[in-house]
Amino acid sequence: MSGGILGRLRDLRALDAPTHGGHVLAYVYDSGMPELDELADAAASLARPVNGLDPTVFPSVAAMERDLLGFVRRAVHGGRDVTGSVTSGGTESCLLAVKTARDLWRTEHPDAAAQGTRPRLLAPSTAHAAFQKAARLFDLEFDPVPCAPDGTVAAADLIARMGDDVALVVVSAPAYPSGALDPVGAVAAAAKVRGIRCHVDACFGGLVLPWWRDAAPWDFRLPGVTSLSADLHKFGYAPKGVSVLLHRGRRQHRAQFFATTRWPGYPVVNATLLGSRSASPLAAAWAIVQRLGDDGFAELTASIERVAAGIRDEVARIPGLVVMGDPVGPAITLVADVAAPIDVRVDPHRLADELADHGWRIQHQPGFVQSDGTRLPRSAHLTLTPVLERRLKDFRRALTHAADAVRGRRPADGRWMAGAVRTLGYAADRVPGPAASWRLLRLAGAGRVTQGQPMSTLMALIEELPAPVAEALLAELLARMSEPR
Numbered sequence: 001m002s003g004g005i006l007g008r009l010r011d012l013r014a015l016d017a018p019t020h021g022g023h024v025l026a027y028v029y030d031s032g033m034p035e036l037d038e039l040a041d042a043a044a045s046l047a048r049p050v051n052g053l054d055p056t057v058f059p060s061v062a063a064m065e066r067d068l069l070g071f072v073r074r075a076v077h078g079g080r081d082v083t084g085s086v087t088s089g090g091t092e093s094c095l096l097a098v099k100t101a102r103d104l105w106r107t108e109h110p111d112a113a114a115q116g117t118r119p120r121l122l123a124p125s126t127a128h129a130a131f132q133k134a135a136r137l138f139d140l141e142f143d144p145v146p147c148a149p150d151g152t153v154a155a156a157d158l159i160a161r162m163g164d165d166v167a168l169v170v171v172s173a174p175a176y177p178s179g180a181l182d183p184v185g186a187v188a189a190a191a192k193v194r195g196i197r198c199h200v201d202a203c204f205g206g207l208v209l210p211w212w213r214d215a216a217p218w219d220f221r222l223p224g225v226t227s228l229s230a231d232l233h234k235f236g237y238a239p240k241g242v243s244v245l246l247h248r249g250r251r252q253h254r255a256q257f258f259a260t261t262r263w264p265g266y267p268v269v270n271a272t273l274l275g276s277r278s279a280s281p282l283a284a285a286w287a288i289v290q291r292l293g294d295d296g297f298a299e300l301t302a303s304i305e306r307v308a309a310g311i312r313d314e315v316a317r318i319p320g321l322v323v324m325g326d327p328v329g330p331a332i333t334l335v336a337d338v339a340a341p342i343d344v345r346v347d348p349h350r351l352a353d354e355l356a357d358h359g360w361r362i363q364h365q366p367g368f369v370q371s372d373g374t375r376l377p378r379s380a381h382l383t384l385t386p387v388l389e390r391r392l393k394d395f396r397r398a399l400t401h402a403a404d405a406v407r408g409r410r411p412a413d414g415r416w417m418a419g420a421v422r423t424l425g426y427a428a429d430r431v432p433g434p435a436a437s438w439r440l441l442r443l444a445g446a447g448r449v450t451q452g453q454p455m456s457t458l459m460a461l462i463e464e465l466p467a468p469v470a471e472a473l474l475a476e477l478l479a480r481m482s483e484p485r
């Protein structure tokens with residue numbers, strides 16, 4: 001009986017992109033060590049029935065959190081004044097960093113808060129979208145600072161926008177879309193002088209950069225850094241559902257908590273956004289960290305560095321394609337070489353589609369118009385994992401072949417379809433509803449994206465549409481996927 005159920009699940013899973021083996025260069029983080037996955041499974045299973053809601057009833061949760069926080073704190077050079085919480089993932093860590101900073105800003109600026117001033121959240125354009133989500137949820141004004149086309153942000157541009165109404169300035173280590181390590185040192189120092197909190201979003205790189213050679217200081221070594229996030233379910237190689245948020249100072253950490261005795265039930269004290277929560281991802285991460293220790297992370301990072309060097313070397317030989325900027329850490333972003341003649345350029349959207357046809361998945365990133373009207377080019381993101389080292393030759397060859405196959409082809413173009421959307425009267429202030437969105441998506445061929453349909457058409461369309469329209473279409477696409485039939 002249950003064999004049939006699990007068989008069905010296996011059939012469903014067979015439709016998924018492979019989570020192991022290095023063929024998918026986004027979403028998944030394979031250490032290449034099957035014994036780590038086995039250990040994580042066993043630990044997760046041991047902790048499965050536990051409710052992480054209440055460590056007074058389940059003290060194993062507090063014990064594992066202590067160890068995990070201690071390990072990450074040491075790795076990011078936090079002293080004894082640094083403490084924090086284990087959260088369910090990068091987004092939750094970012095949300096909580098913002099909520100905490102907003103609450104403290106309101107306490108510290110009672111007059112401005114009483115007059116209804118919305119505090120600002122200042123960040124480079126390349127800061128993770130989770131910060132926009134946080135600004136919307138917690139009522140801050142998101143103030144994105146434009147980056148150069150190579151994905152770097154000038155510290156001076158961020159500093160120039162610092163003011164009394166800034167509750168938090170965010171920098172990334174590194175930024176996901178570009179792989180760039182933001183100028184944490186200069187920004188954190190300027191923020192400290194002005195009494196502004198500074199969060200380092202190291203969700204992506206926080207468990208790689210501590211062992212990366214030659215990364216400029218980006219963590220609690222810098223006195224202006226007041227909080228930092230690092231995801232265990234990325235380069236901590238744990239299953240999804242675990243990240244760490246660290247604060248400088250107990251007072252700041254405690255501002256993150258929600259506690260109430262003002263209802264007839266049990267007193268509620270939540271360090272994080274959820275109430276009841278699984279202890280399994282925590283247990284898995286805890287076990288992996290015990291097993292790897294500093295040396296294990298150092299070895300895995302060395303492997304990622306070799307992968308990065310190998311891919312950069314390969315891209316340097318490919319006409320029409322370049323690495324964006326000078327990435328530091330486990331991401332590389334590919335863009336068309338604008339210095340090459342048009343018929344030699346490699347469109348990253350087409351490149352990603354071509355690689356997908358050959359079993360390699362890199363991630364399309366639409367071109368992006370920033371707040372000052374300048375553009376960040378369309379690109380393809382590559383997350384570099386240790387397992388890829390074993391397939392590096394194959395991947396390098398596939399990259400070159402895919403680039404050869406698409407070189408000089410007309411870049412994916414969404415202008416015709418975007419024109420049709422406009423003709424139908426849709427605009428930033430008039431977004432299509434569910435039925436109209438679905439019709440438009442089908443017209444664009446996007447109803448079939450999960451069945452191997454090239455993504456480049458959809459990405460090119462996103463680039464051309466007003467953001468609210470594109471967002472409505474994408475929300476519809478995902479909602480339709482899970483709608484009961």
Ligand SMILES: Cc1ncc(COP(=O)(O)O)c(C=O)c1O
Binds near residue numbers: 089128130174176201
């Ligand atoms: C720099 C950065 N911050 C935050 C996040 C959000 O993390 P999650 O997807 O775990 O919510 C990501 C995810 O890729 C990231 O790269």
